[in-house]
Amino acid sequence: MEDLSISGIALVIVSGLGVIHGLLLAAFLFLHQRGNRLSNHLLGSLLVVLSFRVGKSVLLEFSEDLNVKLIFIGLGSMLLIGPLFYLFSKSLSKRAFSLRESHLFHFIPAIFGIGFGFWIQESHLKTYPIWVFVAAYATYYGHYLLYLLVGYRTAIKADAIQPSNVRLLRLIFFGLLAVWFVYFLNLFDEDIPYIIGPVMYSAVAYSISFVIVKNRFIDKVYHEKYKSTQIPESLSEEIYSRIQKLMVEEKAFKNPDLSLKLLSEQFRQSPQIISMVVNQKSGKNFNAYVNQYRIEEATKQLRNPKLEHYTISAIAMESGFNSISSFNTAFKKQTGLTPLAFRNKS
Secondary structure (H helix, E strand, O other), X not given: OOOOOHHHHHHHHHHHHHHHHHHHHHHHHHHOOOXXXXXXXXXXXXXXXXXXXXXXXXXXXXXXXXXXXXXXXXXXXXXXXXXXXHHHHHHHHOOOOOOOHHHHHHHHHHHHHHHHHHHOOOOHHHHOOHHHHHHHHHHHHHHHHHHHHHHHHHHHOOOOOOXXXXXXXXXXXXXXXXXXXXXXXXXXXXXXXXXXHHHHHHHHHHHHHHHHHHHOHHHHOOOHHHOOOOOOHXXXXXXXXXXXXXXXXXXXXXXXXXXXXXXXXXXXXXXXXXXXXXXXXXXXXHHHHHHHHHHHHHHHHHHOHHHOOOOHHHHHHHOOOOOHHHHHHHHHHHHOOOHHHHHHHO
């Protein structure tokens, strides 16, 4: 066993307690019945994987002779962190989000990474060229960072995400980014103790717990806006189906006066119920939902060579917008281009 100083032992204890705390928080999330259970389970799974990854680092601090398989299995588990964070982000930003079989493809790299850990032998460290391990490390750390950035960016740009969910997501994002940075920096600077990574994770786990408990995020993370409104799922499906029919077949979005009040009168339901159904089923608020159809219509007209003589303003009005400024804003948000740049590009 490697000799540890008193300060080193203290760091190991702190990081070890952080691992235990993370596992206890994960157990709480799995067993908690309120709030968005999918979000709770995804965050719990993320904490379990992180606890395993960090626990391996704590063991490595005790012994330099840790089995090479355990080391590389721990590294391979990093390929689970990114997809779990990405799916957790999606579950916070889209109320109708549910796991599908296609989401399993995100975990294929982890299967290969963990499989590589089970396969590798001590002798391979000497017989295989160094570039093999450089490529492996680049894959582990690059995969982690890419998913982290994409998941965070996708979530905070979503129209339906609640402000409280943004705060929780930001806390977890920057915590995971800090853990990544410390581990990544350790690859290039031997003066940075390896145990700092687990200590950083411990700080993240404690912070997440404190903020969750203080702000009751777990109970508020789902349908915060509609906690007093409940309707049968069959009615919700029926209302949303009728709304989609209005948009697709009757092109109701072309009416610049289309509003929640207008639909509520037509459907004989309250505006709150119409708003809730659209939010839950589309993952967007009502204005963003309607504007999506309007922008799709506008892009068709901007691509149409027969409508080249139409001004941008005319196309905006034809698509259902009642002002050119709101059209420009919505168009750029959805396509990344201004209407004029889109037309010129097409």
